[in-house]
Amino acid sequence: MAKALKIGIFDNEEKFISSIKSLSEEKYEIVDVFTPYPVHEVFEVLKRKSRLPTAAYFIGLFAILSTLGFLYYAAVIDWPVVYGGKPFNSFPSFIVITLVLTILCVTIGSLAVFSARSKLFPGRDNTIFDNRATDDKFVIVLDADSLDETGADKALNIMKVTGAIEIISKEFENVKT
């Protein structure tokens, strides 16, 4: 499905942010913005939030309980062996393994969540709207299909006034973001 998009390109972080602010005040639908490095004001204006820490917390909780459960099963229920006169359930010496495995599970689990939610995995070809976005330009992508002509003109005008160095209108097949 082809999609008509308006792409505004900026070479200055402040101008770029002020443009996003005006566009979102006017309630334009911003597909996404692309920057060479994380810009925190963008997250605030576009109300981007990540629930990754919550996911990580639950992965960690699961890892702690399952590691301790496994250790208890292996060392107490399945095949109890006395090591140096210690009790079968020698909890203090299980802490180290639990700690390390929790960290490992959280790392791998939250990487998996990150990969799934951000759609980043080997061979993935997300649409590159402008390849200068990973170099030194700040890019705003607007959905032109949702706008009528006056709306589109107004949006372009906002970008121009706030200091876009270039505005491109282009159609993209199979947009993947």
Add this chain to the structure above:
Amino acid sequence: MYNKEVRGPLVEGNKSLGQITREVVAPVEATPGLWWSIAFVLASAATIYGVYAIYITVYKGIGTWGVNNTVGWGWEIVNFVWWIGIGHAGTAFSIFLLILRQKWRTSINRSAEAMTVFAVMSAALFPALHMGRIWLAFYIFPYPNTRGPLWVNFNSPLFWDFTAITAYLLISASFWYLGMLPDLATIRDKTTSKIRKALYGFFSLGWTGSSRQWIRFESLSFVLGGIAAVLVVSVHSIVSTDFAVGIESGWHSTIFPPFFVVGAIFSGFAMVMTLMVLIRKIYKLNDYITDNHMDAIARILIFISLIMGTAYLTEIFVAWYSGNMYEIFAFFHNRITGDYTIQFWGMIVCNALIPQLFWFKKVRRNWLGLLSVSLLINIGMWWERYNIVITSLSKDFLPSNWASYSPTPIDIGVYVGTIGLFATGVLLFMRYIPMMAISELKGVADIGTKKED
């Protein structure tokens, strides 16, 4: 917050964003110089010697090493602890400094993490070989097996060690790779070569730099940083318990976990410094790794060196204060005086005394000074591990058990091989991966500079 001139600019030379991209990507795009090829051949030759030594070790058994009944742990354990120590740099550097919001880490963390991955890979070889029958190494995995199922001993530091090191390798490699995604995408979008575009495109996993990706990337970095910071402390503490739970005099000590962790960070930072001096010198990246960066690492090294000195003195004091004749023998008649004087004093001089030269600004600002002190620290740290492992084992409680230890060419071969492996890894890293986190550098480029808009 960063408006005051505490450290000076993090990136010198008032660079534009495009310029940062070009300059950091340049070594990846250029054909490497002659020095690179020569270094690569040397590193590969060392690796091949190591492969030969490992082949002999596996084929004939660890009888080909210098170890004997008394000194059951030889160079292999010394080197294992040494490499793991060096492997602490990356995480200590990038994760601790990330959590402490120390922005000056940006131009160094990538190489520190690369170093960590290769050092831990080298380290992991030793315990595996030390098992003797490496084809039975899978016995250490706790899985439902047909031998009972008999589980491993979850109370043993040796098993904790296995868990900790495997986890450490996986986690530091993940953290390193995650940080690389935006930069691999930068190369993908910038390069003119079709092969590079395809390869870096594949490995950048479809990174575009959208705000949705960035916010998750940042929050994932902090989640991983926060949780992996524990590892910096835990991994080497666990290694130290391999010794501390033993009854050998000189090992049986509660000071070991903090002592080992500090030592690990010490040798790691020293190795980071060695590498940074070389990268600065070879690639002329002084604008990114500024004199202030080197100065900051040198200051950290003085501080850690003082802790090391204190720890050495504490060990000696406690040996005397305990009144235990075996402890007194190990420290006073086997290390400070006796057969292992050279190793002991080598350790004291290299780790506690020589780094004090960094009090002088002249040494901190001189690349030869930085390079030689950092190399001496790593030699000193090797002596320290030698001291701990060999002196305690060779002369224990019964004089009839005493034996001496000297490495064979096979021992040396395995060690040289890991140095080769490490060097090969670092050289490939310099050639194919941007040596600094480009996106992070762009984020800090205007800190400390007085730009007029």
